[in-house]
Amino acid sequence: MTIAGEQVRGRELFAVIDPATGEPFASAPDCPDLALESAVRAAETSFVSWAADEPYRRRALADAASRIEAAAQELGALLTREQGKPLPEAVGEVLSASEWLRYYADLDTPVEVLQQHEQARVELLRRPLGPVAAITPWNAPVGLAFWKIAPALRAGNTVVVKPSPYTPLTTLRIGELLADVLPPGVLNVISGLDPLGAKLGSHPAIRKISFTGSTASGRKVAVAAAEGLKRVTLELGGNDPAIVLEDADPEVTAAGIFGSAMTNVGQICVAVKRVYVARRLYDDLVGALVERAKSVRLGNGLEEGVTHGPLNNKPQLDRVTGLVGDAVSRGATVAAGGHPVEGPGYFHLPTILTDVTDDMPIVAEEQFGPALPVLPFDDLGEAVARANDSHFGLGSSVWTGDPERGASLAREVAAGTTWVNCHLYLQPSLPFGGVKWSGLGVENGVWGLHEFTDMHVIYQNLAPGNAWS
């Protein structure tokens, strides 16, 4: 672990499993209470000087970006080992950490002048909060950590980051790599089994919890935050609908939807998770999706040519297997895939399901895996109503030959983002978040930066005779 700039070994360790083999291949420290205390105190101690020098922070973020970039191959291989995604995607995720750091290093944040007239000048400052907890899931542990670390540090906060116990290693290694790029205590990296996240979040010195994970855990984080009146950002689950209009090109649309649904074998919060297709296009679209599913090369992500890896962990494989089995038992048809792969590792075939209904759990819940239900619709209004009939509202998309029509329909969808003719297109400059149970607050862009600040209004009275008249 990296605590106050030092490398700290835990006495207690836990195993990290390679999902491609199902075997442990490394171990990580299970952070004891004393080390957690040291990490939070280090973040507290380093806060004042870190918050004071913005030009230095910007340079340090740019240096951190370069350091990570230089180690992208090594970090990517480690990420594949612990997470399962194919190496090029893992390297891409690592490089996204650099991209996010650079974006926030380069972002200009001039003082906002709210009023300027004879009577007064009113400025809005954004103050950092203090030590921040960044808690991340196992599906994209590096990329999602830097959605938090980059804006938090840029705003002047210090951070204690805690990755998922399924995928702690790459984040730990990044902490080590950045130990001489950032001042001691500014970025602390700890790892451990639950309830380490809960302990970190509820520590009284932590002023904000930035959490990405399941809706169930997010609720607990919100309760812990309420107790200490901490700021909180929650990026939670999704059940993204894709709505395909009758004028869409089935081949192009199938390629886009399949890519967004099956990248990282569906373990992405904003993957397409259910598809509503105009009935006239239904058979063509299903056919094209099935062709794509058959062309996948499943395997160990470190092997060249592998396009899709295993699921990250056994509980997730069991969940996806259970949801597919349940759908089939209720009358769904397996158009492609349909079951886990026999042998070592947590592999499941990319699966396309037809004859599904909205009330089946594979449609109504978040599957977070490589099983995609495809449903026909006859009336567009009905399709939008079905898409919106969910506790979730993270991403969504509309696919059509007429982008204007798509944009107009997109406005009716209840979600944080609705893409037209693409899905899962994420950039550091665009706000990302969910409505309803998909979250609270946003990440990325200037809005994501503001979430790591409190507003401070500076009111200058320019006509002293008017002090109270």
Ligand code: NAD
């Ligand atoms: P999870 O909720 O089980 O765990 C997420 C993290 O929280 C882990 O680090 C875990 O150790 C920690 N944690 C667990 N209980 C906690 C508590 N009470 N207090 C503080 N921390 C706690 O989620 P997961 O299974 O790792 O990730 C999958 C889920 O994450 C899916 O639902 C997915 O949709 C969601 N997700 C959302 C986004 C988004 O941006 N909206 C992105 C990726 C994943």
